[in-house]
Amino acid sequence: MVELARAAWPEPGDTELPRLAGFTVSSFNPLVAETADRCLTRWHGAAPLGAVGRTALVLVSSSGDVGTARAIAGAVADGRRVPPLLFFQSNPNAVLGHLAARWLLTGPVLALGSGGEPVGLAEAELLLSGGEADLVLLVAAEQATADGESDHATAVLLAPAH
Amino acid sequence: MTAVPVLVTGLAVRSGTFAPVTRFDVSNRQAVVAATQPGDPDLAGQLAEVLTEVGVQGSPVLLALHGDERARPITAGLAARFGVDPRVYTGACVAASTAVADAAALIAAGRAERLVVAAGYLVEPDTFAVFDAGRALSRSGVLRPFSRGRDGLLLGDAVVALALEAGPAAGRSALARITGWGRAGDGYHVCRPDPSGAGLARAIRAALDRAGVGAAQVGWLNANGTGSPIGDAAEAAALALAFGEQLAELPVSSTKSLHGHALEASALLELAVTIDVLAEGKVPVNAGWLGPDEQCRLNVVVDAPRTLAAPHLLTVNSAFGGANTALLVGAP
Numbered sequence: 001m002v003e004l005a006r007a008a009w010p011e012p013g014d015t016e017l018p019r020l021a022g023f024t025v026s027s028f029n030p031l032v033a034e035t036a037d038r039c040l041t042r043w044h045g046a047a048p049l050g051a052v053g054r055t056a057l058v059l060v061s062s063s064g065d066v067g068t069a070r071a072i073a074g075a076v077a078d079g080r081r082v083p084p085l086l087f088f089q090s091n092p093n094a095v096l097g098h099l100a101a102r103w104l105l106t107g108p109v110l111a112l113g114s115g116g117e118p119v120g121l122a123e124a125e126l127l128l129s130g131g132e133a134d135l136v137l138l139v140a141a142e143q144a145t146a147d148g149e150s151d152h153a154t155a156v157l158l159a160p161a162h
Numbered sequence: 163m164t165a166v167p168v169l170v171t172g173l174a175v176r177s178g179t180f181a182p183v184t185r186f187d188v189s190n191r192q193a194v195v196a197a198t199q200p201g202d203p204d205l206a207g208q209l210a211e212v213l214t215e216v217g218v219q220g221s222p223v224l225l226a227l228h229g230d231e232r233a234r235p236i237t238a239g240l241a242a243r244f245g246v247d248p249r250v251y252t253g254a255c256v257a258a259s260t261a262v263a264d265a266a267a268l269i270a271a272g273r274a275e276r277l278v279v280a281a282g283y284l285v286e287p288d289t290f291a292v293f294d295a296g297r298a299l300s301r302s303g304v305l306r307p308f309s310r311g312r313d314g315l316l317l318g319d320a321v322v323a324l325a326l327e328a329g330p331a332a333g334r335s336a337l338a339r340i341t342g343w344g345r346a347g348d349g350y351h352v353c354r355p356d357p358s359g360a361g362l363a364r365a366i367r368a369a370l371d372r373a374g375v376g377a378a379q380v381g382w383l384n385a386n387g388t389g390s391p392i393g394d395a396a397e398a399a400a401l402a403l404a405f406g407e408q409l410a411e412l413p414v415s416s417t418k419s420l421h422g423h424a425l426e427a428s429a430l431l432e433l434a435v436t437i438d439v440l441a442e443g444k445v446p447v448n449a450g451w452l453g454p455d456e457q458c459r460l461n462v463v464v465d466a467p468r469t470l471a472a473p474h475l476l477t478v479n480s481a482f483g484g485a486n487t488a489l490l491v492g493a494p
Contacts (some may be wrong), residue, residue: 004424057483064229064252069288076291079190087296088353091254092229092290093483097352100484106361108345109485110260113229113250114237123264130267132345132368137376145231 004135007038010150017151022098024085026067028143029095031151032059036099036139039155047103048156056107056133057096060120061098063143064113065092099137107133116140117154128160135159165270167329169336169494172278174215175434176208177421178285178319180303186287189396193299196285197318197422205321206236209282210243212323218278221325224265226257226281226426228289236282248280252426255386255481256345257281258322259429259489263343265326266489280323281427289425290317299387305423306450307387307416308394308458309405315388318422320431329494336494338437341474342375344368348484355393355480359400359466362386362486366404366478373474377408380490381472382445384436385460386422386480387416389450395457397480402459413471415463419449419450429479429487436491443470 009017012124023029036057040047068089075082088094091161092111100109108127112119117140141153164316178197185202188194213223227233229252239305241247242362258281266281293299293315300306300314327339347359348369355362370377386397401409417435437444444467451464475491 035469054346061252062234064231064233066231069230072288072292076288082291084294084295084297087292087298088482090292090296091482092252093254093256093481093485094352095483096485097348097350097483100347100349100470101351104345104349106349106364108260109253109256109347109481109483111229111251111253113227113233113252113255114247115249119249126264126271130271132267 001128001158004159005039005043007035007042007155009035009153023089025071026065027151028065028067029089031143031153032095032139032141033098035153035155036137039105039157040137043157054107054133055105055135055137056127057099057105057151058110058123058136058138059092059096059122060112060116060140061092061142062114063145066143066145124158166272168266168269169327169329169331169334170324170338170340171327171336172216172325173179173324173337173434173437174212176212176321176454177431180316185285186229191294192301195303195316197316198285199319203284205282205284206239208321209240209280212321213244213278214282216278216323216325218244218246219279221276222246224251224261224277224279226251226261226430228283228426253481253485255276255425255428256479256485256487257426259479259487262433262489263345263487267342267489269326269328278323278325279430281430282321283424283427284319285317300346302417305389305419306452307389307419308446308455308460308462309451309455310455312389312391312394313391315423318424320427321422322427322434324430329486331494338440339492339494340489341492342369342373342490344488346486353482355396356484357396358397359376359396359403361484362397362400362478363403364482365486365488367483369490373490375474375490377405379472380474380476382414382439382468382475383414384432384477385414385416386478387418398458398460401439412461413445413463413468414460415446415448417446419447432477433489436475440475440491445470454485
């Protein structure tokens with residue numbers, strides 16, 4: 001595989017994640033979207049692209065979307081109304097759908113919950129070598145789950161070596 | 163290089179039956195029915211049971227689970243018990259079929275001899291509440307895939323493990339062969355399916371092409387069929403794109419109408435049912451049928467089981483994010 005572009009959150013000068021329309025409560029989805037957008041923009045220029053072949057989306061996160069999960073659990077435990085918007089972001093595929101629609105990406109869509117970037121790279125290699133995708137955008141994102149931690153993510157756009 | 167055959171050599175399943183939910187309080191919910199097992203089973207314990215039944219034997223484990231904080235102690239416990247750190251798949255309703263596709267790809271490429279794929283979801287209050295809030299659950303209490311009057315899905319328990327091994331089958335005890343797999347994205351929306359069905363159609367064609375199987379050789383399709391008004395219509399459009407004129411001859415059922423929607427585990431339960439259908443030679447009915455819907459022009463199996471008339475079976479799944487998968491199953 002060859003690395004076409006790379007991005008991260010935070011990068012020097014970053015302070016606050018931009019809001020992501022349609023998503024609420026949690027920083028997880030803005031974290032994934034901003035890091036992915038940076039990476040894709042560095043290779044392709046600004047979205048939308050039109051057809052660029054089959055780009056797979058692979059998200060790896062051990063934390064998952066802690067913010068959304070805790071918001072749902074808190075509302076249920078307290079007997080409060082669960083905000084309907086949380087339904088749409090209750091799994092990690094949602095933000096991948098946002099990216100796929102924004103960038104017109106039609107490759108496989110995968111979400112993994114363990115192993116970080118190394119497992120994601122192995123998955124990307126499997127998809128590329130098996131001819132299931134032309135490019136892979138791999139995002140590894142971890143949301144802060146305790147005081148003293150901070151959200152962080154990397155994104156890398158990968159192509160076959162040949 | 164010729165691909166190595168991918169055999170299913172072990173299978174263990176736990177699933178539920180439809181009834182009013184008693185496992186937790188649903189008095190504040192619009193929907194009240196799910197397909198549950200008796201009592202309040204423990205997900206980690208049931209996963210350990212099904213993994214023991216198929217035998218981990220030091221094989222890598224690919225595990226589909228809802229990706230929240232409750233998953234970590236489960237995976238840590240399984241790792242300690244079986245000595246294998248599972249690779250976890252969290253991609254909603256295609257999590258388990260994605261794991262199967264990865265396992266099949268690894269075996270077919272000669273990179274693994276044996277893998278175990280497992281998945282688990284037990285109906286619990288948080289997901290029930292957020293799906294109810296999102297108006298995704300059937301308020302009539304009946305899951306009616308592709309039918310007139312369908313009004314949403316019903317959740318269901320499923321804990322499943324499946325062993326996959328490199329063939330050939332000669333002299334081996336195998337239940338089925340995974341002959342093809344395909345996956346593709348819609349590139350359309352955060353959570354709504356592309357109404358054209360193009361993404362799922364590409365996943366289906368990829369699975370058929372990989373196996374070298376024509377549309378006429380598919381004897382039954384276990385559909386995603388969640389009972390969602392827009393989801394089932396998009397799936398019907400996808401099947402029309404993938405099968406063309408052959409679609410009229412293809413028997414279609416969604417077995418979610420019998421066992422509910424087990425989210426991250428749903429695709430593995432549906433693959434297990436599909437393997438059973440292959441063994442029995444009988445195609446199950448699509449329950450909950452009230453009558454045809456113009457948006458779902460399919461050959462739905464409605465009155466009684468049918469005899470399987472062609473040797474390949476296809477099971478398909480779609481998820482939020484426009485993720486689509488297709489798995490093709492044949493005799494070993």
